[in-house]
Each structure stands twice: as C-alpha cells, then as structure tokens.
Amino acid sequence: MMKIAATLLATIALATVNALDNGLALTPQMGWSSWNFYACNINESVIMNTAKAMVSNGMADAGYTYVNIDDCWAGGRYPNGTVYADPTNFPNGIKYVADYIHSLGLKIGIYTDAGTETCQKRVGSYGYEANDAQTYAEWGIDYVKEDWCYATLENPQQRYQIMSQALNATGRPMFFSLCDWGYENPWTFGMSVGNSWRTTPDIKDNWDSMLSNLMAQAPITSFSGIGGFNDPDMMMVGNGGMSNTEYVSHFSLWSLLNAPLIAGCDLIDIDQETLSILTASEVIAINQDPLGVQGSLVKSYNGGLQQIWAKPLSNGARAVVLFNTDTNPATIELLWGNIWMEPSQQLSIRNLWTQTNLGTFTESYESDSLIPPHGCIMLTLTPTN
Structure with missing residues (x-):
C-alpha cells in the first residue's frame, strides 16, 4: 500500500517538474468546441451566440471557460504571410469575436494545423508558426489547438515544439492543445511541449467509439498531471448518438480521467437533461481537483x-x-x-x-x-x- 502511494507522489512530482512553463493547465481545461456539432458550418454569429448561451444557461458558472473555434475559420494569407479569417463567415475578423467573448468573461480558442493545410484544406501553420502565434496574440487568443493533417512525414515532437516556443515568445499566455490523434505516443513528450495532447483517433458519437477512447487511457495514466493532460477527445454528450445513461458514463469517466471537459453539442438550443449532465457540480469537482492525478x-x-x-x-x-x-x-x-x-x-x-x-x-x-x-x-x- 505504501509503495503504491509513493509511486503516485513520484508521478505527480515528475509531471510538475517537466510541465511546460506557461502557467496554464493547473487543472484540465473546460470549454466548448465548434467541431462536433457544427463541423465547417461556422460563422461569427454561431460562435458569439454560443458564448452568450454559455453565460445565460449556467455553463460558464459551472467552469466552462474556453469558446473554441475549430477548423474552417481561416480564409487565407495576405502577401506578407499573415493569416486572415474567412471574410464571408467572419466579416469582422477574429479579434472582433475575441473582444465580444472576453466582454462576457470567457476566453477564446482558435484552431490551426502543424501541416501545410488543415484537415479541411484551409491554410496550416507549417513554416508560419512565429507569424501565426504573433497574430493570435494580437487578436487576444487564449487557446490554440494544432492538428496534424498534411504533416505526417514530420516528427510531431519537433514540429509541435516550434509552435510551442512561438506561442510562449509572444508573452501572451495561450493554452496549447496538441492534436496528432496519438500518433507516435504524444504522452511521452507532450508535457514539455503543450498543455494537453490527443491520445486517440477522433471520437464518434457512439458507445463503441467512446469505450475505445476510454480504454486507450488505461496504460498511460502516469503521463498526465498538473500542467498537461491526456486528451481522449472532446465530449459527445448531447449530440444524440448515445443514450443519456451512456452520456452520464461518458461524462463521469472523462471527469475521473482528468480529461479536458470540452463540450461539443449545440449549446444555443440545449435540452435540460444534457445541461444537467454537463453542469453536474460534484462530478466536475473531481475533474478539477487540484491534486491533478488522472x-x-x-x-x-x-x-x-x-x-x-x-x-x-x-x-x-x-x-x-x-x-x-x-x-x-x-x-x-x-x-x-x-x-x-x-x-x-x-x-x-x-x-x-x-x-x-x-x-x-x-x-x-x-x-x-x-x-x-x-x-x-x-x-x-x-x-x-
């Protein structure tokens, strides 16, 4: 019994020492991401109205902080290399959206890719990491998710390190979420590079997919801790592919795993039962416990x-x-x-x-x-x- 306790304490100490020094991820991140429900069908109204809903429906009070814009927001690059938002769907630009989200007391996240293109063939950050990081800082971005499409010939640890250093060099604290779907075991290097790292393929809104992503965490629990967390992907609670009993299990286990609690359903028109699952205060408290053990x-x-x-x-x-x-x-x-x-x-x-x-x-x-x-x-x- 004493040996087990000593091993736990040693794991916590090692994780803390090796954590990326940006002052973030003292507990797992909580928020919402556009991808699971909207995919590419996003615009500034969707993002801003979701942020407004998070405040009015109690999600913000429950601890959900980040409003994350996933793939399909980027329009291209100017001749000087600076990335810009899709002018049709984000006519006022990302800073306009960021300012609104900040006015609500929330934080904003953005999506990019370590390759030349994103998974939906928008511009990636390959070769533009310093430029993009500075742009994100100027926009007021608080969270950056970097995907791994069109980058599979690269070394993830080296590629992600470039963006990690670029983000820190801006002087603005930005949570860094790695997303290479568990390619080349990111849990072995993620703590020194980012604040969370995907450990699995994309989750689907069904029981088998959720269970598969859960079981993939069993052998790697020791790699997670204060400063950086294993990420079995965003939650599917409320998207309709599972029963509410299954969604309760999904939420309970993600909370116990210290997984990021990133909702992925429609929060503008959320039903009461889904909301009650996502805002279960005593369950969330387990995820946010300051000891940080997965x-x-x-x-x-x-x-x-x-x-x-x-x-x-x-x-x-x-x-x-x-x-x-x-x-x-x-x-x-x-x-x-x-x-x-x-x-x-x-x-x-x-x-x-x-x-x-x-x-x-x-x-x-x-x-x-x-x-x-x-x-x-x-x-x-x-x-x-």
Whole structure:
C-alpha cells in the first residue's frame, strides 16, 4: 500500500517538474468546441451566440471557460504571410469575436494545423508558426489547438515544439492543445511541449467509439498531471448518438480521467437533461481537483464487463466510478485495497450524481442497486477521521 502511494507522489512530482512553463493547465481545461456539432458550418454569429448561451444557461458558472473555434475559420494569407479569417463567415475578423467573448468573461480558442493545410484544406501553420502565434496574440487568443493533417512525414515532437516556443515568445499566455490523434505516443513528450495532447483517433458519437477512447487511457495514466493532460477527445454528450445513461458514463469517466471537459453539442438550443449532465457540480469537482492525478482502471470483473476506475483527491478522499459495460444490469463490489486504502479504514461514501450520502463503510462497498447496462455509479470515499 505504501509503495503504491509513493509511486503516485513520484508521478505527480515528475509531471510538475517537466510541465511546460506557461502557467496554464493547473487543472484540465473546460470549454466548448465548434467541431462536433457544427463541423465547417461556422460563422461569427454561431460562435458569439454560443458564448452568450454559455453565460445565460449556467455553463460558464459551472467552469466552462474556453469558446473554441475549430477548423474552417481561416480564409487565407495576405502577401506578407499573415493569416486572415474567412471574410464571408467572419466579416469582422477574429479579434472582433475575441473582444465580444472576453466582454462576457470567457476566453477564446482558435484552431490551426502543424501541416501545410488543415484537415479541411484551409491554410496550416507549417513554416508560419512565429507569424501565426504573433497574430493570435494580437487578436487576444487564449487557446490554440494544432492538428496534424498534411504533416505526417514530420516528427510531431519537433514540429509541435516550434509552435510551442512561438506561442510562449509572444508573452501572451495561450493554452496549447496538441492534436496528432496519438500518433507516435504524444504522452511521452507532450508535457514539455503543450498543455494537453490527443491520445486517440477522433471520437464518434457512439458507445463503441467512446469505450475505445476510454480504454486507450488505461496504460498511460502516469503521463498526465498538473500542467498537461491526456486528451481522449472532446465530449459527445448531447449530440444524440448515445443514450443519456451512456452520456452520464461518458461524462463521469472523462471527469475521473482528468480529461479536458470540452463540450461539443449545440449549446444555443440545449435540452435540460444534457445541461444537467454537463453542469453536474460534484462530478466536475473531481475533474478539477487540484491534486491533478488522472484516474486509472484499478479492477475489472467478468472479462472487463464490470470495471472500477479510481483516483486520489487532494483532501485524502478517493473518487471512484463503478462502470458496467455489459448489456445486462450488474452489481460491482469495491474493496478498499482497490483504491489504496487500508481495509480497516472507515470511509464515508457519497453518490455524486444523486448528491446523497450513503453511509460509513469498512473494508468494502457493493452497489446497493443494479447498475444499468452501460451505466455507472460515481462515488467519493472519504476517511471519517
């Protein structure tokens, strides 16, 4: 037990020492991105109205800060190399949009690509990193996502380092999100280059894709920490391809993983159930816990159909997700040894989704009701002393 705790502390210390020194990503980023719902059908009205909705519907109060414009905003480059926005969809330019978003108390993100073109064949930043970084700083950009299309012959670590240094050289703090879909293991170098790094292919709005991206995190949890986080891709909550039970599992596990909580649905016309998932305060608190340790898969039953994911918290408690991937209901038993606690320890258990205290237990806890197919129970277990 002591050896496990020492390993956890060593991982935290190593991650902090090696983190990119831009003062950002003390906790995983929270916000919204245009791609999952709008794809290329974006314009300044969509972006500005989404930002306005985030303030009015409670998303901003829940911690969602960044309003990120994904691919298809760029119009081209002037003869001097400076990038400009699509004049049809962003007639007033990006700085105009940025100023509006800042006036709401939010931050703005922009998208680019490490290659010569973006994935949708807009201009990339290859060879223009310093120019683009300075332009973004002048516009008031707070967050830069750099994709990996038309750059696959390059070395990701070297290519991303160029943009990383260019962003820092501007003197404006800009969160740097790497997106090479897990190509050449970005978790092995991402901490010194960026603030988050994609570890998977693009997520799709279905159960199999979400589960695949989740399971890809299991072997790499030690590479995430304060200053930089593993990114299994943006959330699909609310886009309609999964049930709300599955979306609750999706959100619970992304929160426990310290994954970026980047919503990807329509926030202008969001339904109440989706909003209640995305703004679940006690679940978000697990993601934003200042200890910064990513949750990990600590136990599997029945060939992986039932799983226990857990993470330590800054107050000495443990956060746990009892996850049923089966198509049948199931119960799951949690032993204290699974979560780095002594069996004799008395732990007070709280259900984070129902926001109810379940009582004090010793040695183990078994879900007091069947967990539905593809569903979960999310708990905190806090020492009583």
